[in-house]
Each structure stands twice: as structure tokens, then as C-alpha cells.
Amino acid sequence: MNKFEETLKNYANLAVKVGINIQKGQKLVINSPIECADFVRLIAESAYAEGAKDVYVEWHDEKMTLLRYMNAPMEVFQNFPTWKADGFNQMAEEGAGFISIAASNPELLKDVDPKKVAENNKASSIAMKKFREYSMNNKVAWCVVSVPTNDWATKVFPDLPEEEAVEKLWKAIFMTVRMDQEDPIKAWEEHLRNTENRVKFLNEKAFKTLHYTSSNGTDVVVELPKGHIWAGGGEYNTKDVFFVANMPTEEVFTMPKKTGVNGVVVSTKPLNYGGNLINNFKLTFKDGKVVDFEAEEGYETLKHLLDTDEGAKYLGEVALVQYDSPISNSNILFYNTLFDENASCHFAFGAAYPTCIKGGSEMDEKEREAHGVNTSLTHVDFMVGSSDLNIVGETPSGEKIQVFKDGNWAF
Incomplete structure (x- = not known):
């Protein structure tokens, strides 16, 4: 076994042991592009070795996806x-774990009617609503990881031959998930402890508002609901199993008050x-709602x-990521939200995680609405962090504390 093969196997073990934290007798569902089959097999091998009962794979073929979009009628x-949808619901009800491999071609559907894409996203969101509640309420353990594909790698490194681009993307991904460390699992344990310290500080302060300003035009005040909870690194599901939902992860996050966002937000990275791609876009918020927007690229997609639903015009997540972080310092634009959101402070359109407010997982939709929790069929992160982003938090007592200064933590 050469060095690369050894690292790849260890990466699969990391996803299984730390990411999903598979339990003996548990089933595992893997969502993956067919190009990532070799890595999927390593994940399955690791899961079985750790005592998984069975492993199911949901394959995706991007070439078939494109053929379908170019030829099938709108009604499809x-x-x-x-x-x-029923199959995913059944697996979730049986307590399965879910690993997704995020490795799509950022420009796969650039020549497809945006209306078709929008209709498909909406239909799948409606059908998968029940399943999404399992993950967003931490009723199941889930983890998103990634490995390179040819189309994605050549988008990230367009000046390199395909083989070199893939190799360079492998190195970048291994760095972001700490596979370049002597003991990756130990490195992750230390990273999770450091993240927990940030979470603890923010929860102790219980900020009422966060005021974001940046020279690019971002100037927005985000109100946080009473009883909001910051999270980050890893979480416990309802069966008290600790898991890490995103690998890599550099963020700490909570929810905004649905009607409490006012001002202007300017994007700092393209959104795939x-x-x-949606790029160089600006959003104006009033009482939480997007009342105006513009985009240099991808206006119709935005x-x-x-327009997915009413909740898509409101925010569901506030996430803090320092500019001086491993992914940001790589100076690589990944065109993949899993990586780009962990290189930058970000918000998310749409649904909030019910776990980010006290008692949220036990509330119904009306109760959540009364507590300022946004509900939507969608949840899409977009990046707003920059090297000069400043964030000032105001506590319930009126004390103002610098949370971010020039893109980094101020404490």
C-alpha cells in the first residue's frame, strides 16, 4: 500500500469513526457520485469493520442528470x-447513519433551463421534508465529506492538466480534513475542543444582536432570538451519539430571529x-426578508x-468562521459549499436548525414561528466573510463586545 492509498484509507476511517461515529448493528446510507466509487467502498469496508449491520449506496451519475435535464419534459x-423519499424515511426511522459525498461539477447545469432546476429542487424538498427533519433535529447522525472528481478539479485548477488538477485537489482536501497531521484523529479531537471553547463563550454572552460591517458594502444588524443556542464542531444526536456533520468544519453557528435582519449583505465567494454559479450578489433585508437583490452572475438562479417558498426569502443560519483559517489560507476557491463556507463567515437562506433554540426540537412549526424560527423547504449557505469584516455583538444588558475584528475572532 503506497502513501496515498494509506492516507485515503485513513480518511475513510475518519469519516466512519469520527464523522458518522458508526455504532455496532447500525445501518449506513451513503450518497455519492459514481466517480467516487473507490472511496465509497473504503467507507463501506471501514463501517463493516466497526460493526455496521449493512451499507446501502445511493449513486448519482452527473452525465445522466444532464441528459435528463436536456431532454425530459418539465413535468418530470x-x-x-x-x-x-419513503426509503430514506424508513432508513432514518430505523436509526441509520447517513454519509454524503459532495463532489459535484459546479457548472454541470449551466446550459439548463433554470426553471427546470428550480422545479426539481422544490419537488425534492417537499418530498424529502420528513427526512430533512430527522437530520435538522439531530435524530440521526450524518456527515458530509468530499473527494475530487475530474470535472470539479479542472474547474478549481483550470490552468493544470486534468491529472495534475485532481492530484492538487486531493492534497488540498487532505489538508482541510487534517489528514496531513501525524495523528488525524487526535488533531480532530483538539480542533473540536477549541471550537467548543468558542461555542461556550458565545452561549454565555447570549448576544441580542450582531452588527456586521465590511468595506465591500455589507452593513447589517442580525437579531438573535431569545434562547438561541450556538453549536459547532460536533453534536450529539437524540441517541446521545457524538458526530461531526461536516468534514471539514471551521464554523460555529446559530439561528437569527426570522424577522430581525435589517441592512445590506454582499457576497464574498461564488455560490454553487x-x-x-451565483456570483457577486447583494441582498437587502428589511424585517428579516430579502426585499431587493442583484447578482452579476446567476441572477435567475438566485x-x-x-422563490422556493416564503421562508426562502428569510435567513435560517448565522455562522462565524475566521478569515485566518486553514481553508481560507489555502487561497483556493473550491466552488463547493462544504469547503467555501468553512473558509468564510456565512448565512443561509431558508430553514433554521431547530436544535439552535432551547426546546426547538420539541416544538411544532407554529411554536417555532412564535419563537422567531424560520421554516422553509430549502437551506442554502452563502459566504459573506472578508479580511476586513467586523462584527460587534450587543448583550441583553446593552454591553457591546467586539466578536470579529478584521475577519478574525477578537477574543
Whole structure:
């Protein structure tokens, strides 16, 4: 076994042991592009070795996806197969763990009618609503990881031959998930402890508002609901199993008050959404709602995203990531939200995680609404962090504390 093969196997073990934290007798579901089959097999091998009962794989073929979009009628994209949604619901009910491999071609659907993509996203969101509640309420353990594909690698490194681009992307990914450390699992344990210290500080302060300012035009005040909870690094599911939902992860996050966002937000990285890029966009918020927006690239895609439902026009997540972080310092634009959101402070359109407010997982939708929790069929992160981003928090007593200064933690 050469060095690369050894590192890849250790990476699969990391996803299974630390990411999903598979339990003996548990089933595992893996979502993956077919290009990542070798890595999927390593994950399955590791899961079985740790005592998994069975491993199921949901394969995705981007070439077939593109063929379908270019040839199938609109009605196909307005209906999501109920058998597929039922299958995921059943696996979640049985306590399965879920690993997703995020490795899509950022420009796969650039020539596809944005309306088709929007209709497909909406139909799948409706059909998968029950399953999404399992993950967003931490009723199941889940983890998102990534490995390179040819199309993705050549988008990230367009000046390199394909083979070199893939090799360089492998190195970048291994760095972001600490596989370049002598003991990756130990490195992750230390990283999770450091993240927990940030979470503890923010929860102790219980800020009422966060005021974001940056020279690019961002100037927004975000109100946080009473009883909000900051989280980050890893979390416990309802069966008291600790898992890490994103690998890599550099963020700490909570929810905003649905109607408490006012001001202007300017994006700092492209957003890869549904096979299309949205870039250089600006959003104006009033009482939580996007009341105006513009985009140099992907305007129609952004418009369809915001039109998913009423909740898509509001924010569901506030996430803090320092500019001086491993992914940001790589100076690589990944065109993949898993990485780019962990290189930058970000917000998310749409649904909030109920676990980010006290008692949220036990509330119904009306109760959540009364507590300022946004509900939506979608949840899409977009990046706003920069080298001169400043964030000032105000506590319930009126004390103002610098949380971020020039893009980094101020404490």
C-alpha cells in the first residue's frame, strides 16, 4: 500500500469513526457520485469493520442528470418519486447513519433551463421534508465529506492538466480534513475542543444582536432570538451519539430571529447552487426578508432560489468562521459549499436548525414561528466573510463586545 492509498484509507476511517461515529448493528446510507466509487467502498469496508449491520449506496451519475435535464419534459421535474423519499424515511426511522459525498461539477447545469432546476429542487424538498427533519433535529447522525472528481478539479485548477488538477485537489482536501497531521484523529479531537471553547463563550454572552460591517458594502444588524443556542464542531444526536456533520468544519453557528435582519449583505465567494454559479450578489433585508437583490452572475438562479417558498426569502443560519483559517489560507476557491463556507463567515437562506433554540426540537412549526424560527423547504449557505469584516455583538444588558475584528475572532 503506497502513501496515498494509506492516507485515503485513513480518511475513510475518519469519516466512519469520527464523522458518522458508526455504532455496532447500525445501518449506513451513503450518497455519492459514481466517480467516487473507490472511496465509497473504503467507507463501506471501514463501517463493516466497526460493526455496521449493512451499507446501502445511493449513486448519482452527473452525465445522466444532464441528459435528463436536456431532454425530459418539465413535468418530470415537478414530481419527485415517493418511493425514494419513503426509503430514506424508513432508513432514518430505523436509526441509520447517513454519509454524503459532495463532489459535484459546479457548472454541470449551466446550459439548463433554470426553471427546470428550480422545479426539481422544490419537488425534492417537499418530498424529502420528513427526512430533512430527522437530520435538522439531530435524530440521526450524518456527515458530509468530499473527494475530487475530474470535472470539479479542472474547474478549481483550470490552468493544470486534468491529472495534475485532481492530484492538487486531493492534497488540498487532505489538508482541510487534517489528514496531513501525524495523528488525524487526535488533531480532530483538539480542533473540536477549541471550537467548543468558542461555542461556550458565545452561549454565555447570549448576544441580542450582531452588527456586521465590511468595506465591500455589507452593513447589517442580525437579531438573535431569545434562547438561541450556538453549536459547532460536533453534536450529539437524540441517541446521545457524538458526530461531526461536516468534514471539514471551521464554523460555529446559530439561528437569527426570522424577522430581525435589517441592512445590506454582499457576497464574498461564488455560490454553487444546483449545478449553477451565483456570483457577486447583494441582498437587502428589511424585517428579516430579502426585499431587493442583484447578482452579476446567476441572477435567475438566485431568483428561483428565493422563490422556493416564503421562508426562502428569510435567513435560517448565522455562522462565524475566521478569515485566518486553514481553508481560507489555502487561497483556493473550491466552488463547493462544504469547503467555501468553512473558509468564510456565512448565512443561509431558508430553514433554521431547530436544535439552535432551547426546546426547538420539541416544538411544532407554529411554536417555532412564535419563537422567531424560520421554516422553509430549502437551506442554502452563502459566504459573506472578508479580511476586513467586523462584527460587534450587543448583550441583553446593552454591553457591546467586539466578536470579529478584521475577519478574525477578537477574543
